[in-house]
Amino acid sequence: xxxxxxxxxxxxxxxxxxxxxxxxxxxxxxxxxxxxxxxxxxxxxxxxxxxxxxxxxxxxxxxxxxxxxxxxxxxxxxxxxxxxxxxxxxxxxxxxxxxxxxxxxxxxxxxxxx
Amino acid sequence: xxxxxxxxxxxxxxxxxxxxxxxxxxxxxxxxxxxxxxxxxxxxxxxxxxxxxxxxxxxxxxxxxxxxxxxxxxxxxxxxxxxxxxxxxxxxxxxxxxxxxxxxxxxxxxxxxxx
Numbered sequence: 001x002x003x004x005x006x007x008x009x010x011x012x013x014x015x016x017x018x019x020x021x022x023x024x025x026x027x028x029x030x031x032x033x034x035x036x037x038x039x040x041x042x043x044x045x046x047x048x049x050x051x052x053x054x055x056x057x058x059x060x061x062x063x064x065x066x067x068x069x070x071x072x073x074x075x076x077x078x079x080x081x082x083x084x085x086x087x088x089x090x091x092x093x094x095x096x097x098x099x100x101x102x103x104x105x106x107x108x109x110x111x112x113x114x
Numbered sequence: 115x116x117x118x119x120x121x122x123x124x125x126x127x128x129x130x131x132x133x134x135x136x137x138x139x140x141x142x143x144x145x146x147x148x149x150x151x152x153x154x155x156x157x158x159x160x161x162x163x164x165x166x167x168x169x170x171x172x173x174x175x176x177x178x179x180x181x182x183x184x185x186x187x188x189x190x191x192x193x194x195x196x197x198x199x200x201x202x203x204x205x206x207x208x209x210x211x212x213x214x215x216x217x218x219x220x221x222x223x224x225x226x227x228x229x
Binding site for chain 2: 034036041042043044045046049051076090094096100101102104106107
């Protein structure tokens, strides 16, 4: 079985400040890791993913996440947030085999304060 | 690419009525998922299809829920009879599992309110 834990349900941060959204997972086998973002009244959109190779992955809008196998973590970071980053962020994990079932965390609401 | 298309965007119905939610996946994606999102329970996987065949329906809450995928370009999720506790946002997502680690592509959801 696999599971994902996002300990922070809400994270308020001032504009242009750095932010880290935490994600820990548990799995007995190899996994793929994802971060999705959900804006109000929309579906989830892929932000970035880790499949293999370099443990640091980046998105086109300045977010990055680092896969840490020893700590089973995949925290999401951004050095300077913008108002438009206000959204809910979901960490997800999937098996690398079988039908690659995707398990989502409970989400973290990022509120950027002007 | 029009993305995953869901209809209707909003549905308000009375308890006991039948509700049908519709989904058109991205062309070429042969895996389709139905999720339900609520404040209390977060994002829950209801059912998963691969090549139009239901593979995992363990998340379907009870017999009032049923899902079909008659062809590669259309799926429905039906609730009969509906109850107030079914109120939620229902998402459809598709993926091409032939690509390892391929992400899910979500529709904009159907917000269901059962009064």
